[in-house]
Each structure stands twice: as structure tokens, then as C-alpha cells.
Amino acid sequence: MLQIILLLLPAVVSDQWSVRYPPSICAARGSNVTINCTFTYPPENDIKQVLWCSMRSNKGKCHYQPYVYDSEANNSQSFQDKTSNCSLLISNINQAHSAEYRFRFITNKEDGRWTGDPGVNISVHDLGVSMCRSRENGSTIPGDSLILSCTLNCSGNLAEVQWFKNGDPIQQSEPVLTFSRITAKDSGNYSCSLRNFKTTVSEEFTVYIEDVAGSPTVLIIVVSLFSLVFITASVMLIRRRKAKTQRKPMEEREEAQDSLYSTPQKTAYTNLPEAKDVQQEDEVEYSSVNIKPKEMLQMSANTEQQDDSTIYSTVMNG
Incomplete structure (x- = not known):
């Protein structure tokens, strides 16, 4: 079969x-x-x-x-x-x-x-920009090396891309943008897209380069502010010293006047020579007072009356 x-x-x-x-x-x-x-x-x-x-x-x-x-x-x-x-x-x-x-x-x-x-x-996926730098910690400073890469979050290599800085095209078609010695002028917002497809542009990636030395404008401003502070402090110090110098003689005069008025007048007068003579004369007069007999007192009284009338008549005849 x-x-x-x-x-x-x-x-x-x-x-x-x-x-x-x-x-x-x-x-x-x-x-x-x-x-x-x-x-x-x-x-x-x-x-x-x-x-x-x-x-x-x-x-x-x-x-x-x-x-x-x-x-x-x-x-x-x-x-x-x-x-x-x-x-x-x-x-x-x-x-x-x-x-x-x-x-x-x-x-x-x-x-x-x-x-x-x-x-x-x-x-x-969206295009993106990633960064790789020589300095691991801290900020990027002039002289460092920096690499920006235009990437997709999936497998596959990008052929030609278009780079932008602050929205303006850069003459660079490689997916990797390399800065061997970066400067402060390289600071800006970077993005990338597929060549001839601006509709694929990525979000901007900000690169900030810290200028350690500082720009001339900033340096001039700092120096100017420091000079202004120094001049202001000097003027205030000179005015204080001048005011202190003018105040010292016035204080001395006021102290002298206070010492003069604080001395008792009695003491001032007793220190004068005339006051001493008067005091001595008084002492002589008071020391010459004696008790006289009654007869002598009467004679003395009559004599004083005659003298008074003589004086009076003299005045009338005049």
C-alpha cells in the first residue's frame, strides 16, 4: 500500500x-x-x-x-x-x-x-542636553574643560544635530559640543535639535561660568565704594578732632570762672592790703579807749560844743 x-x-x-x-x-x-x-x-x-x-x-x-x-x-x-x-x-x-x-x-x-x-x-522621546565637566564638585570656573552632549533617552546614535546658544544657531553639527578651556563668555542657554528639524529642539540647558577674577566693571565699582567709605570715615574723624580741640579751651575758661565765683568775698577782701590796714587801725582805736574822770569828761564836752558853734558860725559867714 x-x-x-x-x-x-x-x-x-x-x-x-x-x-x-x-x-x-x-x-x-x-x-x-x-x-x-x-x-x-x-x-x-x-x-x-x-x-x-x-x-x-x-x-x-x-x-x-x-x-x-x-x-x-x-x-x-x-x-x-x-x-x-x-x-x-x-x-x-x-x-x-x-x-x-x-x-x-x-x-x-x-x-x-x-x-x-x-x-x-x-x-x-525629547532631545536633551547633558553636561560632563572636569571639576566634579563646586562651580565651573574659567579654564575648566566642559562637554555638552545632545542625547535621546533611548538607544540609537544621533547623526547630525544643530546647536543653539540663547536661541541663535552655532556652527556645530556634531552631537558633542566640547570646550577645552571654557571662559565666562561661554555662559548662556544651550539647546540642540536634529539637523533641519527645528521642531525637535530640546529644552535649554544653562551654563554659568563663575568669573573668579571678576570683571573690570565690578572691580571698579568695588574700589569706588571702598574709596568713598574711606573718605567719609576720614572726614568724620577730622571733624571730631576739630570739635574736640575747640571744646577744650571753652571748658578751661568755664572751669576758671567757676573757681572764681566759688571763692567767698570776705576772703577776697581780707586778702587785700587796705583791708589789713583798716583792721589794724580799728584795733588801735579800740585799744586806745580809756575811762576818764568826770571832770575831764565835762571839759571835753564843753570843748566839743564850742567847736561846733565855731564851725557853725563859720558856715553862716561863708
């Missing part, structure tokens, strides 16, 4: 029905991303419809809407052709486009349908 065994050759079938995707794609937000893709099918089939779907909004074999691309719907996405090139262009990609993408094609045969599974993963 003859037995016929039919062997299915997956390799042959796979060669006839296949979709080839690129490796995972790391994309910068705002850029244009092309998914390079090719597909094959048996020659007796004719392509009727091609589809691209995202696994964020679809599942399985891309049987359901919505589609990223539908050749019959003629949407905004661009599809190359319907023969073997299934590359897809996504313009101005953003984080919402991060997903797994699969390609599906339908032929004119009833069983001529195929979906490439698994698909290709796209990861969308």
Missing part, C-alpha cells in the same frame, strides 16, 4: 508570505520617521489593499479600525507602493505615536491575506 505523505514546508511558505521590519526605532519628538519595510506574496496574487495599524488602537492581525494607514481611505500617511515596498512615513511624530506597528496586506484571493507579526516598535 502506497502512502503519500504531504510535508508542509514553513520556510517556503514563509518566503512566499512575509513582512520584513527594521529593528526598533528611537525617534525624536517633532521629527519625521520612516519605517523601512518590505513584503512578499505568491506571484499568482494581486495586491488589493494594504494597511498599517498601531497596537495601541488595534490588536491581533489588524482586523479592526482605526488604521494608521489604509490605502483605500487615502489618509495623510504616505505609503510607497503596493508591490513589495511597504515603508511608512510618519511626519512630526510625538509621544502619542510610541507603540508597536504592524503591516497587513490583502490580495485578490480569498485566502490571500497576511499580517507581519510581530511588528516594529517605535519609542518617541
Whole structure:
């Protein structure tokens, strides 16, 4: 008895029905991303419809809407052709486009349908600027070396980029910006983007270079302030010394007057020579008083009366 065994050759079938995707794609937000893709099918089939779907909004074999691309719907996405090139262009990609993408094609045969599974993963990130410097601790000062790198937070090397300083383009296309001996003039806000895609520009990264020596303007201001303080202090010191010098004679005069008025008048008069003579005369007169007999007192009284009348008459005749 003859037995016929039919062997299915997956390799042959796979060669006839296949979709080839690129490796995972790391994309910068705002850029244009092309998914390079090719597909094959048996020659007796004719392509009727091609589809691209995202696994964020679809599942399985891309049987359901919505589609990223539908050749019959003629949407905004661009599809190359319907023969073997299934590359897809996504313009101005953003984080919402991060997903797994699969390609599906339908032929004119009833069983001529195929979906490439698994698909290709796209990861969308913002560009960023990172810094590497020679000084590990503290601030960066003139003379230090500094390296700025334009990076994506996913695998993949950037080819050409555009650097900006304070929003103005810099003639530098390498992803790495190197300062061998940085100066204070290099301070500023740095950003980068993909070449010819300013929509991918990163957030600004501030570089501040501390000028240890200080700028001439700052030095002049400091010296001027110091001179002003010194002159002001000198003027105040001179005025204080002058006021103190003028105050000292006045205080001496006031002390002299106070000592003069504080001396008793009696003491002042008793120190005069005339006062001493008067005092001595009084003492002589008082010491010459004697008690006389009665007769002598009467004689003396008569004599005084005669003298008074003589004096009086003299005055009248005059």
C-alpha cells in the first residue's frame, strides 16, 4: 500500500508570505520617521489593499479600525507602493505615536491575506542636553574643560544635530559640543535639535561660568565704594578732632570762672592790703579807749560844743 505523505514546508511558505521590519526605532519628538519595510506574496496574487495599524488602537492581525494607514481611505500617511515596498512615513511624530506597528496586506484571493507579526516598535522621546565637566564638585570656573552632549533617552546614535546658544544657531553639527578651556563668555542657554528639524529642539540647558577674577566693571565699582567709605570715615574723624580741640579751651575758661565765683568775698577782701590796714587801725582805736574822770569828761564836752558853734558860725559867714 502506497502512502503519500504531504510535508508542509514553513520556510517556503514563509518566503512566499512575509513582512520584513527594521529593528526598533528611537525617534525624536517633532521629527519625521520612516519605517523601512518590505513584503512578499505568491506571484499568482494581486495586491488589493494594504494597511498599517498601531497596537495601541488595534490588536491581533489588524482586523479592526482605526488604521494608521489604509490605502483605500487615502489618509495623510504616505505609503510607497503596493508591490513589495511597504515603508511608512510618519511626519512630526510625538509621544502619542510610541507603540508597536504592524503591516497587513490583502490580495485578490480569498485566502490571500497576511499580517507581519510581530511588528516594529517605535519609542518617541525629547532631545536633551547633558553636561560632563572636569571639576566634579563646586562651580565651573574659567579654564575648566566642559562637554555638552545632545542625547535621546533611548538607544540609537544621533547623526547630525544643530546647536543653539540663547536661541541663535552655532556652527556645530556634531552631537558633542566640547570646550577645552571654557571662559565666562561661554555662559548662556544651550539647546540642540536634529539637523533641519527645528521642531525637535530640546529644552535649554544653562551654563554659568563663575568669573573668579571678576570683571573690570565690578572691580571698579568695588574700589569706588571702598574709596568713598574711606573718605567719609576720614572726614568724620577730622571733624571730631576739630570739635574736640575747640571744646577744650571753652571748658578751661568755664572751669576758671567757676573757681572764681566759688571763692567767698570776705576772703577776697581780707586778702587785700587796705583791708589789713583798716583792721589794724580799728584795733588801735579800740585799744586806745580809756575811762576818764568826770571832770575831764565835762571839759571835753564843753570843748566839743564850742567847736561846733565855731564851725557853725563859720558856715553862716561863708
